[in-house]
Amino acid sequence: DAGITQSPRHKVTETGTPVTLRCHQTENHRYMYWYRQDPGHGLRLIHYSYGVKDTDKGEVSDGYSVSRSKTEDFLLTLESATSSQTSVYFCAISESTRWRAENTIYFGEGSWLTVV
């Protein structure tokens, strides 16, 4: 158990509305990630964070923004949700520290988002 909690776990929203997903971790991990899972694609990286206020884009970042104002929380925002953003979103952490690479990623339980 990597101590990751995602909220909400399920959400239905309308096209054009903003949506924020929250990832909360309790073990002071420095590195956090947001992935999305779609049929036929496996999981793909949206954004990641390597510290408070330090974030960078992944391979499918268009239409998404992130923020990390505290070590324990990593927020994913869909500024104006579209039907193509209907997906399962996974938060993940790495146990790497600033001085040691663990090279292993652990995932939260996922957030189901439906955009209608």
Added chain:
Amino acid sequence: AQTVTQSQPEMSVQEAETVTLSCTYDTSENNYYLFWYKQPPSRQMILVIRQEAYKQQNATENRFSVNFQKAAKSFSLKISDSQLGDTAMYFCAFMKPSLNFGNEKLTFGTGTRLTIIP
């Protein structure tokens, strides 16, 4: 860019039998990590096993073992004495070590849906 291919979309096997899931990958890197993740119907992603490319010895975790063939870029997962709880989607994933710790990005295959038949 790295790619990961899982050529078996679905498999099924009788309970207690052994099953092998295939995974191939393409990379020009010499040092990297490979993973198998399990996704049961609950959809949680669970790390099953991890292999470091510089280690020749195949990783094992209880009933799960891998056959890592670096030259062939092959990384198969063997599940021995399969159990009903092994029914899940299995994803193979590749990670290139990053110069910046934490920039550890996974590239996933499309998954193999495994069903264990009672």
